[in-house]
Amino acid sequence: MSATILVVEDELAIQELVLYNLRKAGHIALCADSAEQAATMVNNALPDLVLLDWMLPNMSGIEFARILRQETRTKAIPIIMLTARIEEHDKVTGLEIGADDYITKPFSPRELIARIKAVLRRRLPEISEETIEIGGLKLDPATHRVSVYVNDHISESSEVKLGPTEFRLLHYLMAHTERVHTRAQLLDRIWGDHVFLEDRTVDVHIRRLRKALESVEKHNFVQTVRGVGYRFSETEQL
Numbered sequence: 001m002s003a004t005i006l007v008v009e010d011e012l013a014i015q016e017l018v019l020y021n022l023r024k025a026g027h028i029a030l031c032a033d034s035a036e037q038a039a040t041m042v043n044n045a046l047p048d049l050v051l052l053d054w055m056l057p058n059m060s061g062i063e064f065a066r067i068l069r070q071e072t073r074t075k076a077i078p079i080i081m082l083t084a085r086i087e088e089h090d091k092v093t094g095l096e097i098g099a100d101d102y103i104t105k106p107f108s109p110r111e112l113i114a115r116i117k118a119v120l121r122r123r124l125p126e127i128s129e130e131t132i133e134i135g136g137l138k139l140d141p142a143t144h145r146v147s148v149y150v151n152d153h154i155s156e157s158s159e160v161k162l163g164p165t166e167f168r169l170l171h172y173l174m175a176h177t178e179r180v181h182t183r184a185q186l187l188d189r190i191w192g193d194h195v196f197l198e199d200r201t202v203d204v205h206i207r208r209l210r211k212a213l214e215s216v217e218k219h220n221f222v223q224t225v226r227g228v229g230y231r232f233s234e235t236e237q238l
Contacts (some may be wrong), residue, residue, distance in 0.1 A: 003048035003120055003127055004028040008038040008064070009082065010056055014105070018051065018082075021109040022044035022116075033057075034066035042074060046190070048124055049116065051083045052099075054083035062097060069098040078123040080115060082107075100187060126189070135234030137218050139167075139174055146170065148216040158216050165190065173222065173232035182229040 005022055009015050010033050022029035028224040030047065032038035035056050042050075045108060050068070054061040068074040079098065084105040095102060100119045103112060121128055129141045136149045144167060146160040162170065168190050173181070181189075183199040190205075191197060207223060223231050 002026045002028070003116075003124070004045075004067070005049045005051055005116065006032045006038060006041060006047035007051045008035065008056065008061065009051070009053045010034065011053075014053075016179070017109065018112065021113060022094065025113045025116075027072070027116075035059035038064065039067070042068070042077075046074065046188075047079060048127060049078045049080065049120060051080050051082055054081055062093065064127075065099060072089050074121075078119050080119060126172040128175070132171070132174045134174055134177055135218070135221060137213075137221065141171060147153055150217055160212055160216055160218075162212050165205050166212060169205055169209055170222075170232075173230065177232050177234075180225045180228050180231045186230065196216065202230075218231065 005027050007015065007018050007022070007029060007033070009018065015031055019029045019031055030041060032041055036058060038050070038052075041047075045101070050065075051222045052061040052065055056064070061083070065079050065081070068077055068079065073100075078100045079103045080103060082105065084138065100123060101115050103115055121130075131138060131140045131142075133139075138147045139145075140147075140151070146167070147160055148158045148160060157218050170188055172186070183202040186202050187197055187199070191201070206224075210219040210222050218235070221232055221234055223233055225231055
């Protein structure tokens, strides 16, 4: 599971420790010394997760987290607070403003990586390398393969050939099965929130995805919700 993680921390020793362990774990690690610098970086490109120190110069981590949660574009970014505050009311404050987890200093690198992995798995399942199987359709991110079981009692399978964009689109939809996504949301998650494309770009790739799945009779899993967007569901659409 590789993710882009923004570390907002002003203590150099902790910065170096965290960045080293994040990169060792296979993540793309970025760093900001202040909330103001972090805000500029988030404005340029959304990270997959923010590791945020509570005590920062000028603007506190709590204030910055509150801003992220108030803005539509950034409110869904997972946040893990990193702080020396150990009192229960401090933890409650951090969680109440929308933090996904709270790690107290000092911490072990193994615990940090495990906590990050847990939050990413919970909040961003589409970046996980865990295999997803729904209704006989199996997607393996590690091998970049999509297979359909021909017979539930036999290990035979039929592989579905997908382009890279269609694969990412299917992975995202399957990771959030039954959930309806607007075209704008799909553009942000699949192409990036700073890539300016027309909504019909999504429609084109949805058609390609359905065409690829049609040969194995799984195209009906990718459903159109009129006036809203798309969802993945093995339940027959009425």
